[in-house]
Amino acid sequence: MATALLLAGPVFADGYIASYTLNVKDAMSFVKEMDNLMASDWGKSFPGHVEVAHHAFDGTNEASHSVIMNYANEADMAAGTSAFYTAPFGEFLAKVSDYSEGVENGLFEKLVTGGDLSPEKNMAVQVFFMKIEDPIKYAKLYTKLVKAQEQAGRIDGAYGLRALVAGDNSGYTHYAFIGSSNLQVALENRKDLFSSEVFKTFSRKVAGNREVVSTQLDVIIRSYEKK
Numbered sequence: 001m002a003t004a005l006l007l008a009g010p011v012f013a014d015g016y017i018a019s020y021t022l023n024v025k026d027a028m029s030f031v032k033e034m035d036n037l038m039a040s041d042w043g044k045s046f047p048g049h050v051e052v053a054h055h056a057f058d059g060t061n062e063a064s065h066s067v068i069m070n071y072a073n074e075a076d077m078a079a080g081t082s083a084f085y086t087a088p089f090g091e092f093l094a095k096v097s098d099y100s101e102g103v104e105n106g107l108f109e110k111l112v113t114g115g116d117l118s119p120e121k122n123m124a125v126q127v128f129f130m131k132i133e134d135p136i137k138y139a140k141l142y143t144k145l146v147k148a149q150e151q152a153g154r155i156d157g158a159y160g161l162r163a164l165v166a167g168d169n170s171g172y173t174h175y176a177f178i179g180s181s182n183l184q185v186a187l188e189n190r191k192d193l194f195s196s197e198v199f200k201t202f203s204r205k206v207a208g209n210r211e212v213v214s215t216q217l218d219v220i221i222r223s224y225e226k227k
Contacts (some may be wrong), residue, residue: 016077017070017108017162018048026099027054030065031222033095038224042088045227047076052222054127056183059214060203063103066218077107083112106167108175110210111139111175115150115158115179119223122157122179124186127216129172131188133209142176145202156181 015095024030034052037043042052047069055063071077083089116122146159155173157179164173178193180186193199 007088015070015072015110016074016165017068017110018081018105019046019069019108020067021061021103022065022100022212023063024065024100027065027221030096030100033092034067034222034224037088037092040088042083042086043224043227046083046224047071047079047226050222050224051220052203053183053218054221055153055216055218056124056219059154059216061103061214061216068220103170108162109165110160111135111174112146112161114146114160115155116145117158119220121181122182123219123220124183125218126178126180126186126190127218128176129213129215130170130174130176131211131213132174135174138174138206138209141202141205142203145198146178148198149189149193149196152192154189154196155201156185156189167213182218217223 022030031052038050048074049068051068051070053066053068055061055065069077069080071080077222118122142161146155149155150159159176159178161176164175178186178189180189
């Protein structure tokens with residue numbers, strides 16, 4: 001998520017998200033090594049915004065954390081991925097290998113982005129993993145829904161819709177997210193969303209086109225700006 005950028009409304013967005021989920025047994029040590037990595041020359045030159053999220057609630061998911069790379073375009077995504085094949089990143093992997101294990105990874109295209117993208121407004125993130133048959137139709141209905149919720153004051157952070165480009169698509173093809181400043185606000189906004197008439201209308205219109213596979217509630221524990 002870009003820092004301190006307030007969008008007036010949802011836009012069909014450019015860019016990519018690379019997500020790496022991990023089973024971390026020593027979160028404090030992992031975050032310390034992430035801090036060291038992102039403070040190094042490697043991190044200072046990394047061409048994307050990086051976040052570390054703890055999965056506060058994610059059902060039976062084997063992963064406990066996610067590392068999320070937010071890239072503005074194809075060139076940044078390619079450069080960021082290439083940076084994983086360098087010595088500094090290899091040294092980081094060696095340091096965290098005793099207490100962390102990769103579970104899943106995926107590359108996602110940004111379809112819709114809106115709301116307030118500043119990190120302080122997105123410390124808690126609700127994620128909805130879905131199978132979607134007609135992404136264009138769904139994106140239009142989703143945009144109408146979140147814009148109405150934003151105008152009603154029921155979304156204080158960012159929101160977006162992402163499409164899986166590379167990864168295991170047997171479980172889901174897309175995910176949507178809504179960011180909030182904290183867990184309490186996230187749950188209050190969730191209650192307001194699901195009880196609203198606009199959401200009931202949205203649910204009727206997407207029936208048969210969308211299947212919600214799983215939901216997740218994350219807490220962002222680190223956010224590293226692109227330098």
